[in-house]
Amino acid sequence: MRQTLFRVWLERPWAGWTEVPGDVAHLGAGWVALVVIAGYGLFYLLSGQGHVLKEKGTWIGWAGFLMALTALGLLGIVPASFPIFGYGAMVLIGFAAAIGFSWSRAKAVGYDPDLILDASFWLLIAGILGGRMAYLIQYADLVFRKANHPGEVLFAFINLAEGGLVLIGALVGGFLGFLAFCIKRKIDALDFADLIIPAVFIGIGFGRIGCLLNGCCFGDRCELPWAITFPEGSLTYEVLAERGFVDREAPRTIPLHPTQIYSSLNGFLLAVVTGTFYWYRKHRGVVFGMGCILYPLARIQLEFLRADEMGQLGTGLTISQLYSLGILLVGVALVVTGRFRPLTRVHPFIASPEPV
Secondary structure: OOOEEEEEEOOOOOOOOEOOOOOOOEEEHHHHHHHHHHHHHHHHHHOOOHHHHHOHHHHHHHHHHHHHHHHHHHHOOOOOEEEEEHHHHHHHHHHHHHHHHHHHHHHHHOOOOHHHHHHHHHHHHHHHHHHHHHHHHHHHHHHOOOOOOHHHHHHHHHOHHHOOOOHHHHHHHHHHHHHHHHHHHOOOHHHHHHHHHHHHHHHHHHHHHHHHHHOOOOEOEOOOOOOEOOEOOOHHHHHHHHOOOOOOOOOEOOOEOOHHHHHHHHHHHHHHHHHHHHHHOOEOOHHHHHHHHHHHHHHHHHHOOEOOOOOOOOOOOOHHHHHHHHHHHHHHHHHHOHHHOEOOOOOOOOOOOOOO
16 A cells, blocks of 8 residues: 655655655656646647647647746745645546546547536546435444534534545436536436446546555455455554554554455456447446446455444444445336437447437
8 A cells, every 4th residue: 555655845845756764755846747737738638729829828828827836836935846746636537537438539439529518527527426425324433533613513514534435326416416417407318427437437447456455445355366465554554553453563464355455356347248238238227337336346346355344223234235225226117218218429330329
């Protein structure tokens, strides 16, 4: 695991990769900014909008940003550095990969690719709110234990630095945001959901790698060859030690199931399955429905291998398993009723938009 990948040096914006004794490596903010600019340019080139890169205003703005970044660092009026966390970095990579996939898929089937960028904002905000609400429902006693007046309660509510989001809640929240977006833009929600569901699983695949780097969502005891351990000082170590499963004198945790890796591989696999099935669908909503069946089934099983959550609501099921059961029912309903929703678009491998 590696909670902090490296630190971005603001006071030395053009310093190269530098090993710092007793700390993680540092990299100048200027180089990080150049990577971001390169990614920006690559996105527009691959999306067929190279003309944007010919606009002088764009590059003047970036040049001004680099100059300001350099000046602020040299003047010493900004913090010396700031961390790049592994979890946040992987979530960002997953979000970018999901948008890139959806953008190219939208172009291939005749959707306006700009809809992807608009929808992603709605999904992101609603997903964060849904994930946060699910976390607060599950860990309310822990989150608000030191909140004694309204101001402290509000701060505890929004303080993500103390943890956390629940993925299954983020999926539900993101879906509600997606529905709101489709209603506002008068888009066929099920047809659009079929398009982007593989991207959701791509995001999950990268996000779970972030969980491994962070040390959360860890598994139960494992005696298989691929079991992993976490070092003293890690989140996993502290949680297990507090629960009495790890001796404070031990340098590492007991061997555990790498459930983060299991979940990541499951996400990428479901992205391939739903992304491929999309081209052969015969009814609207069935690809999304398939995702709503396969993911909960896998998630319910994976929860039995995890050791970071307890049973909820007087049952032996975790909150994620309870959520999963609800999502599973939605998926089954969508697949069973699929024949009543004929396609409204002609697909490359289907001669007629009518159901066969």
